[in-house]
Amino acid sequence: MANIVLMSRLSVTLFRPEYRRKNFRKVIKTLDMKEKLQDERIDYTIGELNLSDLDQDPLKQFLEWYQVYTETGAKDPNAFTLSTVNSEGQPSARVLLLKGVDKGGFEFYTNYQSDKAQEIENNPKVALSFFWPSLERQIRIEGLATKLSESESTDYFISRPHSSQVGAWVSPQSTAIESREYLEKREEEFNAKYPNDVPKPPHWGGYRVIPTKIEFWQGRASRLHDRFAYVSKDGGEDWNIIRLAP
Numbered sequence: 001m002a003n004i005v006l007m008s009r010l011s012v013t014l015f016r017p018e019y020r021r022k023n024f025r026k027v028i029k030t031l032d033m034k035e036k037l038q039d040e041r042i043d044y045t046i047g048e049l050n051l052s053d054l055d056q057d058p059l060k061q062f063l064e065w066y067q068v069y070t071e072t073g074a075k076d077p078n079a080f081t082l083s084t085v086n087s088e089g090q091p092s093a094r095v096l097l098l099k100g101v102d103k104g105g106f107e108f109y110t111n112y113q114s115d116k117a118q119e120i121e122n123n124p125k126v127a128l129s130f131f132w133p134s135l136e137r138q139i140r141i142e143g144l145a146t147k148l149s150e151s152e153s154t155d156y157f158i159s160r161p162h163s164s165q166v167g168a169w170v171s172p173q174s175t176a177i178e179s180r181e182y183l184e185k186r187e188e189e190f191n192a193k194y195p196n197d198v199p200k201p202p203h204w205g206g207y208r209v210i211p212t213k214i215e216f217w218q219g220r221a222s223r224l225h226d227r228f229a230y231v232s233k234d235g236g237e238d239w240n241i242i243r244l245a246p
């Protein structure tokens with residue numbers, strides 16, 4: 001059946017006048033890829049999640065799962081996707097590194113003049129999502145982002161390697177730049193300016209996302225996954241835990 005669909009799609013596409021011979025291979029490849037994507041599926045069978053497995057505190061539950069994930073030796077285990085929304089309601093998402101779970105929230109660092117920071121300024125409601133494929137787990141967090149204090153950001157900044165500290169001065173994150181050379185020239189300048197101690201740039205610092213909802217997802221067979229969401233009661237630190245349909 002898939003082949004019949006593929007062939008009919010192929011013939012419709014190939015007889016369109018804009019497709020000349022040189023496009024033939026490209027068309028085959030595109031359709032091939034689509035079929036490959038559609039065939040890409042695995043059954044999740046390595047674990048399960050029950051209400052009785054969950055800690056009452058979702059941050060402790062997060063840390064428990066995080067610990068297990070780091071023990072797998074995964075690369076960048078603290079990488080997550082941060083979603084923000086701009087003033088026109090357009091969401092955007094990018095990968096960041098989680099740098100702390102403290103004071104009731106999830107912490108990351110960035111440039112306060114970046115697109116994400118401007119979007120958070122306008123709308124502090126954000127979402128974080130973690131996907132840990134080797135454990136067949138996903139964690140989704142919704143919450144409110146607030147800036148860390150200058151002293152918290154400075155404490156973290158001074159723990160970073162010299163090259164990352166200089167990088168925070170070099171890159172006008174999210175702005176258009178004319179060339180790679182522009183960055184390399186600035187790197188040279190800031191390396192010369194700060195050969196040893198690098199002060200934290202005023203435009204660089206952290207955020208803490210205080211969660212209002214955290215979902216733990218464990219893949220199961222036949223797409224009947226286990227999902228539990230902690231929803232904060234009245235925005236406080238007490239949580240209701242509900243099972244969600246997959």
Ligand SMILES: Cc1cc2nc3c(=O)[nH]c(=O)nc-3n(C[C@H](O)[C@H](O)[C@H](O)COP(=O)(O)O)c2cc1C
Binds near residue numbers: 079109110114
């Ligand atoms: C694995 C990985 C980790 C990253 N970590 C950070 C980070 O911690 N902070 C940061 O500002 N950007 C980080 N980035 C870059 C961001 O994805 C993004 O390109 C940058 O922050 C600009 O985003 P914006 O223009 O939406 O503000 C990381 C990218 C990857 C792929």
